[in-house]
Structure formats: structure tokens, C-alpha cells
Amino acid sequence: MIRAFVAIALPERVIGSLEACQAGLPSGRAVAPENFHLTLAFLGEHPAPVIEDVHLALEGIRAPAFHLSLDGVGLFGSQARVLYAGVRREPGLGHLRDKVLQAARGAGLNLPRERFSPHITLARFKNGLKGEQLDEMQGFVARRMPLATGAFPVDEFILFRSTLGRNGPAYDELAAYPLAAGQPA
Secondary structure (H helix, E strand, C coil), X not given: CEEEEEEEECCHHHHHHHHHHHCCCCCCEECCHHHXXXXXXXXXXXXXXXXXXXXXXXXXXXXXXXXECEEEEEEECCCCCEEEEEECCCHHHHHHHHHHHHHHHHCCXXXXXXXXXCEEEEEECCCCCCHHHHHHHHHHHHHHCCCECCCEEECEEEEEEEECCCCCCEEEEEEEEECECCCCC
């Protein structure tokens, strides 16, 4: 069985900005910088032949390159379970995500329909945050709100394997898929 997802990898300069944003994290489990990514679709756990079918479907995607930029920091969940860096809305990103979902479903995966909130996870809080911990984290977020990166190009997307371990997940690239060269959309 292979636990897999489709994502956009981040350039080194963006990874450096996100790592700096994590500095002084008052609680929670920080995501390792090598694991920063923007998820387009979590595929779940499937036998290798099913993931191969998804790979073949993803190879057929034709979409233009585009630019992304990060925009602020926030907390997800009613009990603040995730610290994230937001991603500025970009039509090319939504278009690519729709194509990825269509390809995965066409390969036989039954993926749930959910609202897309593009972000990069910076830290997780196993039991959520309450009281003083939540107040402290909200202060941490407020000090990092101006986080913004200049636009960076997105010219490919990647199929990753996720292996869960005691010290968190490890991600391995299974395949990369280029986006159309030329002027980003």
C-alpha cells in the first residue's frame, strides 16, 4: 500500500522564509522544512497499481505555469490544531487543482469534495490549543502576520509518497509533471 498526495514543491528562498517564521514557536510540533509543500490533493492509501493508474492520468494533464505568493500566517480549526502560511488566491492554482482531482477520479479514486484552502502547514498541535497556550500562539501569529513572499514560479507539480514514522512523515517524490512553459497565466 502506498499513501500518496499531489503537491507543489516550494523554492529554497520560500522554504527559508517559512523556516524563519517558525523560529520561537511557543508550542506544537513544527513541520520539518524539507516537508513544506502546498497540497493539491490527498489521495489516501492505495495498492501500487492504483497509484500507477493515477500517475498515468496525471501525466495527461496540460495546464499553464503560474506564479504564487504567500500571504500571512494563521491558525486552522476551532481548537487551533494547525499553524499555516496562507497562499494568495491565483486562478492558475485552482485550475491545476481541478485538473488533478479530475485525473485522480478518472483513475478510479473516490476523493471527497471539499473546499480548497491553499496553505503550507508550519506546525501541528495534537490536542489543539486552549487558554494560555492559545493566547500565546495568537500573539505569535500576530507578530508574523506580515509574512509575504514575492511571487515565485510554479512550473511543475509532484506525486509524493508519504511514509508515517515516529518522528513525523517522510515524503518521497514518485513523479514530477511539468506545466506548460512560456508566459505563466
